[in-house]
Amino acid sequence: MTYNVQLGSGGYLGWKLLQRTADRQRAVFEKDPQIQNSRDYFAQNIASVTEADDLVSNYKLLSVALRAFGLDDDLNNRAFIKKVLEADPSDGKSIVNRLSDKRYLKLNQAFGFGSGAAGDRKKLSIASIADLYVSRSFEKNIGQQHEEIELALNAQRELPGIIARNSSDSTKWYHIAASTPLRKVFEGAFGFPATFARLPVDRQVSEMKTAMSRMFGSPSPAALSKPENMDKVIKSYLIRSQINESAIATPYAAALTILRR
Structure with missing residues (x-):
């Protein structure tokens, strides 16, 4: 087993x-x-x-x-x-x-x-x-129980390669938007609604740039090359994911979360 x-x-x-x-x-x-x-x-x-x-x-x-x-x-x-x-x-x-x-x-x-x-x-x-097979299998095992952590691990591994590419910031954001696992992490981290994925891809990229600027003062994915910034995105995504799950479980969960802060 x-x-x-x-x-x-x-x-x-x-x-x-x-x-x-x-x-x-x-x-x-x-x-x-x-x-x-x-x-x-x-x-x-x-x-x-x-x-x-x-x-x-x-x-x-x-x-x-x-x-x-x-x-x-x-x-x-x-x-x-x-x-x-x-x-x-x-x-x-x-x-x-x-x-x-x-x-x-x-x-x-x-x-x-x-x-x-x-x-x-x-x-x-x-x-x-x-x-890579073992690493992905390890992550998939986690994902069967906690999908949000599997997605966070994927982002932690994949984003440095995208950031390091010799391409424009816009191109890097398009690559992120094209990857469902990566896009989900940014959707959650930036607090976008569930309908975000249905927007035209140009609009998705524009919204992610704006949210990135609000969070780090720059629209560039290069800001995530700093470990503390990567940690901030992942933390935001995971906390929002847990709040959303709680909200589904009970309509009073979001209010309780705010009151406990």
């Missing part, structure tokens, strides 16, 4: 508990037979994969590969994943460059089937993909 990460009632208090116990709990989680078997199978068999067909036709290999990049929901969309894997990442018109969700581009680049250069296959880091 898979070890379930213990985080109490979740929310911000669960987040703080995770920060204190993550290393110990992950060490226990990694010893789970299912996690070990999947990781070991990938490490032992991925070298025999020479084309996209080999990967998409092997359920066990594909499940590890997709989990590593947070694309579990596409496990049964094999025809689509094959197109993603075979696309040329250097072609601006290819599917991986047209998709707003850049997790697909990362998957494509990790395996190099569409690069047109056989040598790129040697760049595949089996160890790094296996480690």
